Amino acid sequence: MEALNEIIKKCNELAFDLNFTRAKEWKKQDNSRVLVGYMPIYFPREIVHAANGLAVGILGGGDKKQIIKGDAYYQSYVCHMPRGIVELVLDNHLEDFDGFVFPSICDVIRNLSGMFQLFGKGKFVKYLDFPQNFLPEVGGEFYKSELQHILNEIKKINNIEITDESLQKSIELFNKNRKLTEEIYNIRSEFPWRITAADVYSIVRAGFVIPVEEHNEILEEVIKLLKVENGEPLDKIRVIVIGAFCEQPPLSLIKTIELAGCYIIEDDFLLGSRWIKGDMNTTKYSPLDSIVRAYLEQSTFSSSVYDVDNPKELRLLNQLKERKVDGIIFAAPSFCDPALLDHPILQKACDDNNVRYISFLYSENTGQFKVIKEQVGTFSDSIKLWA
């Protein structure tokens, strides 16, 4: 237990270090290394790794950064995360980064990529448009050209051209990372009392800012420790938390939900690290094509993906069954259009299938949880006593 606590403490420090100290140290060890910051949700980190780089997740200032300048760039009806990111860049937290990638989610992130271009930070800024056409010869080719664009930008910095071998090796490392992360979620699903959702969050989030090799070692150690029984099951309900895929909830919010009588068995926090379901298949396609195919064929569901042939509400209900969950908590950031536009569709599916749910809004710097605690607590009571 002490060993696990030590790892969690270390992961906490790494995950919430707004100066990205470990990533910057890593870069200093070799002149050809590059740091590429990427915003939520998903970015194929494999390509940066293969080009001797580290893709660093930039998830906002959370509740650890006071927003002063950031508010000047966004209207009051825009979510909080981009303000935090603007604050970070203007306060020089992102110095030493060579480039920034803005995967397409919504207009706010698109605008943020424009602001970064105006700030002149980094050597390149790329708005990464994901295909909404899932035919390999259409969307696949487009996506491949988008990835190639990023690789070209990195090559301009360190003159490294990736090879199939180097990309293959990177894919294997990230396949392992996804597998280990999934295993932790599986253990937690079976024995949720062994580790809290907040601790799992910190462990997974640490992987956003350190080399994948180091993160894999951490995950392996955590799994080894989680296989040993510790603690006792409490009488709580099992829930999925959904809606938090981009702007991250404060750690205290995750703790509050669990304190209020729930085990968070499944969630979409840090969704990018679990975006691809299963391994990328490099036996059938070239390594770069396998990354493209994985996106087209193995992506999880999310508000930012057009999924008319594979509706997200059905996938949510399947997840509910697979994880043997009692109810769903829709927790979306305030003013998050993608999440909030999805809620009526998802909630209708819940109503039609007698799935219990509640919903509330948060922002990354929410500090008052009394009302949320009351709401989640009574939700938990109602399921425990009357379901």
Next chain:
Amino acid sequence: MDNKLYTIGVDVGSSNIKIVLLNYSENPVIIDKDSEKIRKRNPEMVANSLIDQLLAKHNLTIKDIAYIASTGEGEMLSRKRGHFYSMTTHARGGIYYSPGSKTVVDLGALYVRAIKVDDFGKVIDYKMTGQCASGSGQFIENISRYLGLAIEEVGETSLKSTKPELPSGICAVLAETDVINMVSRGISTPDIIKGIHLSIANKVVKLLTSVRAESPVTLTGGMAMNIGMVQAINELAELGKLNLTITANPDAVYAGALGAAIWGGFRHIKLTSKK
């Protein structure tokens, strides 16, 4: 060990911890109850000491207890098996003490909640005060301290009032200033206290109206032990023609802990039958 199904409910309040030992069945029986002031100590330590004392007194061990349920601010208790929310537990405790009640009003130290319940103690609807100290038991405790009264004396003192003096009632800070002003103006202690009671009762009556309370109404929580408070609520309800029978059981302060113990037993059976 006998065949009884023992459960314990622990209600961690802002100033007191209440505990109930129960023999759970379709007709639950309270075996014993106790409470203790926290007095700036670690609430978990106080709760554990209360649990240990109760177990020792009844020659029981922790293994004899099927379910320890916490409520109030008791989420952090490590010995608990489950936690229930104050609204859920007060609703159940309220109808145990006053069977047939249709509405339970939890007069707590920090909040007041008006809860409509069914015959099983299930919450049907509720309304509660916002985070304003002037509508809470903590406010009365503060005022009684200023006036040099023990909290137990407050109720009786209020009954002696002949000309209640109402505070501004907008917020605790202003109301406390009002009270200082009243003292300097020579207003008698019973009239000040009665004025405070009426001010809180006014909020309670508003909650009862907005939740469309049905009679009979039972009061729970620490303030329900205060006969001056109960009388003030009744006076204003009558004045507002709410046509409600409002009563409080002398043990109403234990309603939360009792409700937790009852739901703990209920939940224990539900979990056991699932297996």
